[in-house]
Amino acid sequence: MTIKCIAVDDEPLALDMVSKFIEQTSFLSLQSKFDNAIQALGYVNQNEVDLIFLDIQMPDLSGMELARILDGKTNSKKPKIIFTTAYNQFAVEGYKVDALDYLLKPFSYEEFLKAATKAYQFFENQKKNTVTKVEIEKQADYIFLKVEYQLVKVMLKDITYIEAYKDYVKVHLKDKPNPVLSLTSMKSMEDLLPADTFMRVHRSFIINLDHIDSVSRNVIHIGNAQIVVSENYKDSFMEFLNKWVG
Structure with a gap:
């Protein structure tokens, strides 16, 4: 080549x-x-x-x-x-x-x-690969995140939630004390992650639905984190919640 x-x-x-x-x-x-x-x-x-x-x-x-x-x-x-x-x-x-x-x-x-x-x-x-870069990242049960000047493989099942942090996102992982810091946007992460497992619940938070421990009113508990569901995302989360408890 x-x-x-x-x-x-x-x-x-x-x-x-x-x-x-x-x-x-x-x-x-x-x-x-x-x-x-x-x-x-x-x-x-x-x-x-x-x-x-x-x-x-x-x-x-x-x-x-x-x-x-x-x-x-x-x-x-x-x-x-x-x-x-x-x-x-x-x-x-x-x-x-x-x-x-x-x-x-x-x-x-x-x-x-x-x-x-x-x-x-x-x-x-x-x-x-004949697919685009985004499709490559969406395949199987993992994604690649750009961390500094390298691509880091992250298993989807290990992601508990994603948090906006200035120009970066913090990707919090199960059993890992420190999040992975990647220079990308929340919108890009939302587009990248499978919608049946991950949900945007706040302009600053995307959660892995499989890692929810409990919900009290409009607060989601994932481990020690307490994530508030904002008004803009309340309806879609309540729809999921109704199916979850139903």
Whole structure:
């Protein structure tokens, strides 16, 4: 498998280095290179690109802005991104646009190859499965959660409840003292989890119905947690509750 790449960087030396690294990596194919993100966007809109090695700090249109534009595309062919930057403060933003990796300048070929190999493994998994990424995550009795720059397998039966926490979600697990912290939204988790087992009961909580210990009025007890059912979700929860006790 060959991954079609472009490189984008406004610094000529950095652009030449990344381009050289791509060309000496057997499974990467350099399609083009750009010193600004606007030209790169035009190319991506007209050509098939699998992977972009993308600088962040650029004039006119930054690499992060380009990444957000591409992330907003609805087609499944949108390219993946590996950021190449001298600034580490953009790491969280990189998570939000689902970047594959984040290379901090100056980086060696060894570091570049490690990131490129991660991309290769990602595309190999896509090739082996004809379903979309979301469908892959929904299969069987587990999901994958993005925790830092890795995917962590979590069994559905072990999830007791999910709690919103700033830009993250806390996934609380049975018999685990600490929750798994994943940079995603409650809406994404709600869409990902099977509706016959998991229910949104509050803008900040999704519960695993199988782990409910008791219910008192509008409060759900799961272990030591007490989760209030908000007004917006009360009707759907009461419908479940009536079936549960009936």
